[in-house]
Amino acid sequence: xxxxxxxxxxxxxxxxxxxxxxxxxxxxxxxxxxxxxxxxxxxxxxxxxxxxxxxxxxxxxxxxxxxxxxxxxxxxxxxxxxxxxxxxxxxxxxxxxxxxxxxxxxxxxxxxxxxxxxxxxxxxxxxxxxxxxxxxxxxxxxxxxxxxxxxxxxxxxxxxxxxxxxxxxxxxxxxxxxxxxxxxxxxxxxxxxxxxxxxxxxxxxxxxxxxxxxxxxxxxxxxxxxxxxxxxxxxxxxxxxxxxxxxxxxxxxxxxxxxxxxxxxxxxxxxxxxxxxxxxxxxxxxxxxxxxxxxxxxxxxxxxxxxxxxxxxxxxxxxxxxxxxxxxxxxxxxxxxxxxxxxxxxxxxxxxxxxxxxxxxxxxxxxxxxxxxxxxxxxxxxxxxxxxxxxxxxxxxxxxxxxxxxxxxxxxxxxxxxxxxxxxxxxxxxxxxxxxxxxxxxxxxxxxxxxxxxxxxxxxxxxxxxxxxxxxxxxxxxxxxxxxxxx
RNA sequence: GCCCCCUUCGUCUAGCGGCCCAGGACGUGGCCCUCUCAAGGCCAAAACAGGGGUUCGAGUCCCCUAGGGGGCACCA
Numbered sequence: 130x131x132x133x134x135x136x137x138x139x140x141x142x143x144x145x146x147x148x149x150x151x152x153x154x155x156x157x158x159x160x161x162x163x164x165x166x167x168x169x170x171x172x173x174x175x176x177x178x179x180x181x182x183x184x185x186x187x188x189x190x191x192x193x194x195x196x197x198x199x200x201x202x203x204x205x206x207x208x209x210x211x212x213x214x215x216x217x218x219x220x221x222x223x224x225x226x227x228x229x230x231x232x233x234x235x236x237x238x239x240x241x242x243x244x245x246x247x248x249x250x251x252x253x254x255x256x257x258x259x260x261x262x263x264x265x266x267x268x269x270x271x272x273x274x275x276x277x278x279x280x281x282x283x284x285x286x287x288x289x290x291x292x293x294x295x296x297x298x299x300x301x302x303x304x305x306x307x308x309x310x311x312x313x314x315x316x317x318x319x320x321x322x323x324x325x326x327x328x329x330x331x332x333x334x335x336x337x338x339x340x341x342x343x344x345x346x347x348x349x350x351x352x353x354x355x356x357x358x359x360x361x362x363x364x365x366x367x368x369x370x371x372x373x374x375x376x377x378x379x380x381x382x383x384x385x386x387x388x389x390x391x392x393x394x395x396x397x398x399x400x401x402x403x404x405x406x407x408x409x410x411x412x413x414x415x416x417x418x419x420x421x422x423x424x425x426x427x428x429x430x431x432x433x434x435x436x437x438x439x440x441x442x443x444x445x446x447x448x449x450x451x452x453x454x455x456x457x458x459x460x461x462x463x464x465x466x467x468x469x470x471x472x473x474x475x476x477x478x479x480x481x482x483x484x485x486x487x488x489x490x491x492x493x494x495x496x497x498x499x500x501x502x503x504x505x506x507x508x509x510x511x512x513x514x515x516x517x518x519x520x521x522x523x524x525x526x527x528x529x530x531x532x533x534x535x536x537x538x539x540x541x542x543x544x545x546x547x548x549x550x551x552x553x554x555x556x557x558x559x560x561x562x563x564x565x566x567x568x569x570x571x572x573x574x575x576x577x578x579x580x581x582x583x584x585x586x587x588x589x590x591x592x593x594x595x596x597x598x599x600x601x602x603x604x605x606x607x608x609x610x611x612x613x614x615x616x
Numbered sequence: 617g618c619c620c621c622c623u624u625c626g627u628c629u630a631g632c633g634g635c636c637c638a639g640g641a642c643g644u645g646g647c648c649c650u651c652u653c654a655a656g657g658c659c660a661a662a663a664c665a666g667g668g669g670u671u672c673g674a675g676u677c678c679c680c681u682a683g684g685g686g687g688c689a690c691c692a
Contacts, residue, residue, distance in 0.1 A: 139692045174691055239690060246689095255618060257688070275690050293621075302619055302688090310690040317692045341620060341687040364622080365685070374685075409628095412641090416629050420640040439629075440621075442685060446628045449642040459655075496655040507653095556651090563651095574651035586653045 132164025133331045136190075136197070137321070139171045140182035144189035144393040146445065147336070147366040147376050150410045154363055154438070155334045156195040157411070161430040167328060168200030170211040171321070173314045189393040193403045194426070199328075207328040212320050219315035222323050222353070223276050223308055231352040232308055235262040236274040257304050276309040278318075278349060286344035291332075291361035291435040298344040306345050318342060322349045325358055333360040334435075337442070338374075361435045364414050365442045374442070387447065400474060400500030404461065405454040413446070414439050423456055455499045464491045471504050478505045480512045489596045493588035507588065511596065516583030516605060520612045525575040528568070533576055534613050536566055540577055541606045550599040552591035559591070580609035 136152040138144070159166035168190070170183055183201065190197065199205025209215060226232035237245075237258070246256040263279060281300045288296045308319040315323070325333060340362050350357040365374045369384050381390045390396050396406055411429045412422065415438050421428075458467060468484070468491050475482050487508070494507045510516045524533050543558050544550075559577070563570050578590050581602055587593055594602045 137692095141692075171692065177691065235690095237690095242690085250617090253617080255688085273690095277690095290621095296620070298620075304688075307690050312690075314690090316690070321692090336686095337621070338686055339692090343620095362621085367685075369627090371684090413628065416640095418630070420630070422628095422641050441623065442621090443628065446642060449628065452642055455655090494654095497653065559651090570651055572651095578652065584652090588653085590651055 130331055132159055132162035133167065133329055134159045134164065134334055135167040135169050135325070135328065135330055137169040137171050137324075137335075138182075138186050139174065139177075139317075140186070141174065141177040141179055142182060142379055143185040145376055145379075146391060146393060146396065146410070147374070148186075149189060149193060149393050149406075150366060150413065151334065151336055151363055152190060152195055153193070153407060153410050154415070154433075157426065157430055157433045158332065158334060158435070159198075160426075161433050164331070165198040166195070167205070167207075167330070168197035168210065169324060169328070170201060170213075171317065172211055172213045173317065173320055175312065175314070185394065192397060193393070193407050212315070212324065215320075215324065216314060218327065219309065219319055219323055220313070223315070223319065226278070226308070226352060227276065229352070230279065232276050232278050233263055233265070234267040234269065234271060234274045235277050236267065236271045237262065238273070260305055263305060273311045275307045275311050277305040278308050278345070278352070280305050280345070280348060286347050288340075288343045288347050288360065290340075290343075291359055292438045292440050293362070296340065296343070300344075300348075303344055303348075306342075308349075318345055318349065322346055322353070322355075326350075326353070326355045330358045332435075333358050334363055335360075337362045337365045361438065362440075363438065364440055366413070367442045367444045369444050369447070375445070389447070400502030401450065401454050402457050402462075402470070402501070405450065405457040408457070409446075409450045409453050412449075413443055423453065423460075451499045458498050458501075459495045464488065464495070467491055467495060470501055474501045475505060475508065475512070478502075478509075480505070480509060482512060486511055486596060490588065490593075493592055493596075497588065510582045510584065510587075516581070518579060518583050518605075518609055518612060522579045522585050523576050523609055523613060525572040528572055528576070530613050532568070534610055536562075536568065536573055536576060537580060537606055537610050537613075539566060540573065541603060541610070544599070544606070545603055547599070550595060550602075552589075552595045555591045555594060576609075577606070581605050 134155040136155050138148055156166045158164070168186070172178060187202065197203060199207065200210045223232060227234070242258060245259065249256045258277070267274070280303045284300045286298045286300055286303070288298070290296055306318055307316050309315055343360065343362070347357055366376070367373070368375045369389055375391060380392065381388055381395045383389070390399060407426055408423060411426070415433070417424060417429065417432055418437065462470070465488070468488050471487065471491070472482055472484070475487070490508050490511060494504055497507060498504055524530060539562055540559065543562050544555065547554055547558060559573060560570065563573050566573065574590050575585075578587050579585060581590070581594055581597060
């Protein structure tokens with residue numbers, strides 16, 4: 130039986146990092162087995178529907194490099210792939226269940242149900258639907274109604290989870306869940322079972338929070354007489370606050386002075402590389418088993434086994450993502466590729482990028498970046514006409530205005546005298562000057578750095594000056610001297 | 617309240633009865649390199665939740681307790 134898995138998000142919000150991890154494990158599993166990775170949009174909740182969500186899912190998956198084999202846009206033999214377009218199918222199967230005495234209609238309203246629950250709580254009873262219409266065989270002419278599943282009242286249901294092993298449930302604890310809502314749309318429970326069967330899904334890899342309803346789904350498969358796909362429940366991603374799962378949060382937030390990103394688009398905007406995010410996510414809840422930390426999806430696929438997934442929930446190690454992203458920037462991307470990715474980021478930040486200059490500076494900043502966004506402040510002084518210098522920054526440790534001006538003037542003279550302005554020549558000249566002036570290299574280089582870049586921290590000074598060019602360098606040094614000697 | 621899942625360094629994890637007085641990575645601290653910042657190199661501190669079993673032997677198997685998480689919707 131071919132492997133066919135699906136990622137089936139509900140379009141109620143943007144692609145969440147936890148959802149991306151679920152998608153990733155599905156994708157890895159499908160690719161490992163030369164199977165199909167299917168995208169299905171579970172849009173059966175009209176009240177929570179968000180129109181932009183589907184595009185965000187697709188953008189996110191594509192950005193991360195997980196192309197789906199069947200689904201919206203690409204089509205496939207089992208479409209349509211939006212549940213809202215498959216309603217007749219659910220209707221058909223629900224009727225089949227009613228005819229086979231496995232489901233029944235119930236016209237109790239939501240308000241009545243809520244009141245019942247309230248009352249039960251007061252009396253200390255288990256809250257829940259009391260199955261009052263279970264055996265009445267109500268017809269379709271009872272006005273607004275739902276269709277509920279007839280759960281067995283005794284016995285046990287065993288769900289074999291590929292990660293955890295057998296999980297046993299007492300049927301008596303399980304409710305008669307709603308299959309078809311009064312608006313005629315199916316609930317997740319019905320739609321998911323009908324579609325997984327219709328789409329010939331072989332393995333269900335879904336989030337942990339579905340474990341409690343798994344026996345319900347198992348009973349549905351049994352009622353239909355269908356073979357249930359193999360199933361594995363993926364551990365949840367926990368919030369770094371230590372309280373609950375991350376998915377409760379919809380957007381980035383601050384925790385302990387750090388930014389906690391939640392949506393995939395937020396990771397993208399923050400300057401993370403999709404390759405790094407994928408690598409990072411692969412290592413949460415699963416590990417390569419050989420202590421390697423940096424690896425391609427292909428390498429992960431080779432070893433990926435459901436049984437090796439860690440069933441425990443985990444927090445995202447954001448610090449590790451920063452480090453990994455740095456690794457990808459400096460070791461996995463060529464200078465040209467990095468420049469390509471930097472251009473839109475810098476332009477977005479309002480800089481007018483000169484590609485030639487950018488390519489020269491890229492080698493100087495790669496090992497100083499954790500995210501693409503880090504490049505913005507590192508190269509800004511290259512793409513403006515002037516730099517803003519704080520005079521106090523010009524004066525280095527154990528120096529004063531007078532000695533600083535003296536040093537800058539000497540440097541100005543020496544640098545202007547250079548025939549060639551490459552960094553080796555500059556450095557040789559400046560080191561000679563350090564000896565002449567009797568100061569430390571850090572003192573001279575430091576004040577020059579501030580004068581030329583406006584920053585106390587910059588890429589290596591002489592390589593930077595080489596890029597800026599002799600003329601501009603001299604101008605900036607003169608400007609710095611002028612700052613320290615008000616007219 | 618009821619049901620279910622989970623539990624190794626701060627964090628992500630390796631470990632599938634003896635190879636573990638527990639390995640790797642991030643982070644943290646120290647040292648080295650050094651024109652700043654990085655990167656890099658070296659070193660260090662840091663964990664089997666607790667208690668019972670089973671066994672010649674338990675981080676690894678079983679039970680209990682505790683803690684964490686999830687679910688108990690006409691949401692997925």
